[in-house]
Amino acid sequence: MPFSQASISQIELIRYFNSIQPITQGFINQIIDNTFTVNVKKNKFLLSPLEPNSYLFFVNSGLVRGFIKEDGKDISTWFSFGKEIIGAFRDPANTVKPSIEYLQALEDCELLAIPYDLIDKLYLEFPETNVIGRKILAMQYHQASESSILARIPSAQKRYERFMEISPLGVTQIPLKCIASYLGMRMETLSRIRNKMVKPKKDAA
Amino acid sequence: MPFSQASISQIELIRYFNSIQPITQGFINQIIDNTFTVNVKKNKFLLSPLEPNSYLFFVNSGLVRGFIKEDGKDISTWFSFGKEIIGAFRDPANTVKPSIEYLQALEDCELLAIPYDLIDKLYLEFPETNVIGRKILAMQYHQASESSILARIPSAQKRYERFMEISPLGVTQIPLKCIASYLGMRMETLSRIRNKMVKPKKDAA
Numbered sequence: 558m559p560f561s562q563a564s565i566s567q568i569e570l571i572r573y574f575n576s577i578q579p580i581t582q583g584f585i586n587q588i589i590d591n592t593f594t595v596n597v598k599k600n601k602f603l604l605s606p607l608e609p610n611s612y613l614f615f616v617n618s619g620l621v622r623g624f625i626k627e628d629g630k631d632i633s634t635w636f637s638f639g640k641e642i643i644g645a646f647r648d649p650a651n652t653v654k655p656s657i658e659y660l661q662a663l664e665d666c667e668l669l670a671i672p673y674d675l676i677d678k679l680y681l682e683f684p685e686t687n688v689i690g691r692k693i694l695a696m697q698y699h700q701a702s703e704s705s706i707l708a709r710i711p712s713a714q715k716r717y718e719r720f721m722e723i724s725p726l727g728v729t730q731i732p733l734k735c736i737a738s739y740l741g742m743r744m745e746t747l748s749r750i751r752n753k754m755v756k757p758k759k760d761a762a
Numbered sequence: 763m764p765f766s767q768a769s770i771s772q773i774e775l776i777r778y779f780n781s782i783q784p785i786t787q788g789f790i791n792q793i794i795d796n797t798f799t800v801n802v803k804k805n806k807f808l809l810s811p812l813e814p815n816s817y818l819f820f821v822n823s824g825l826v827r828g829f830i831k832e833d834g835k836d837i838s839t840w841f842s843f844g845k846e847i848i849g850a851f852r853d854p855a856n857t858v859k860p861s862i863e864y865l866q867a868l869e870d871c872e873l874l875a876i877p878y879d880l881i882d883k884l885y886l887e888f889p890e891t892n893v894i895g896r897k898i899l900a901m902q903y904h905q906a907s908e909s910s911i912l913a914r915i916p917s918a919q920k921r922y923e924r925f926m927e928i929s930p931l932g933v934t935q936i937p938l939k940c941i942a943s944y945l946g947m948r949m950e951t952l953s954r955i956r957n958k959m960v961k962p963k964k965d966a967a
Binding site for chain 2: 625627628630632633634635646647648649650657658680684687688690691692694695696697698699701702703704705706708709710711712715738739741
């Protein structure tokens, strides 16, 4: 009964890692002993630039966003719809520096906190972690590149269309003001684009 | 004499990998047998969406940019100043799909073409490759996140300032029209910001 002392979110993380690359019992034990569940209520913060950036999080359920503050404005930088690992912006060459990103729950969330210290230890002691790490980083790199390209599309409508195309169904739960800042447009522009896009369906009805 | 048959750019790539994680002779031999040097003249393309996206490139010397075409406009997505690995946008879950990105030399470049097939083989046969891969991907993920956040800063001047802050000295070689599209602003806006920023120095002289 290897999972007897594991929490639900730990079991989900172990399943997630194991689906990427088979993991060993020693690895599983490290996860069980060194990660912990965090329940965060809707709109509450997981992390702010005032705190040390010491954890990654596995989003077991809920909806999380990253955002920065710029001239008093709140700018969304990414959204996570769950069953993946998230973290605040972090320079691998300067890991002590606090992140400029805030992490906020947009719905009630169950997360598993994974200390960076544990990850460093897993990389050293369990070689399979390097395979898991590079496959997860390849996905995260792809998502960040997608998000970087998206933000540079000149037409606001095309940015919105592309965002809807690449986002999962849970996207409808994101507050519009968060989507607007992510897409670099005003709320009024976003509303106008959305109204224009649903109109043909109404006319046809 | 392990490097006796290696080209200059192969030796530079081997040095680069070895500085990240010690590599073995078998790994080195695979690099020597399966990568090849490509010299690309200024303004020429390394890759376009019409070609299969089958290679990563080690930039031994020169300056390269990625860009996309959107409504007939050319939008820069990143710049590389050398001694790093670059590649066109690629979904790790769909590696057959051609990339939407073009790769273009902005100066005469010497590159080493590294087939994705070789990388897959190295991951399987030489476990140290996974350590190298995840460390390079962590850097690339960080750069892409930085670029994604940068594009969402509302003030054009702050985007320019941040870009100059995080870019190496070689940034002065990038044509202004490429910087303008990367920063999501018109050429006139970029010129106005640059003129405004150098003015105090002139007044002081």
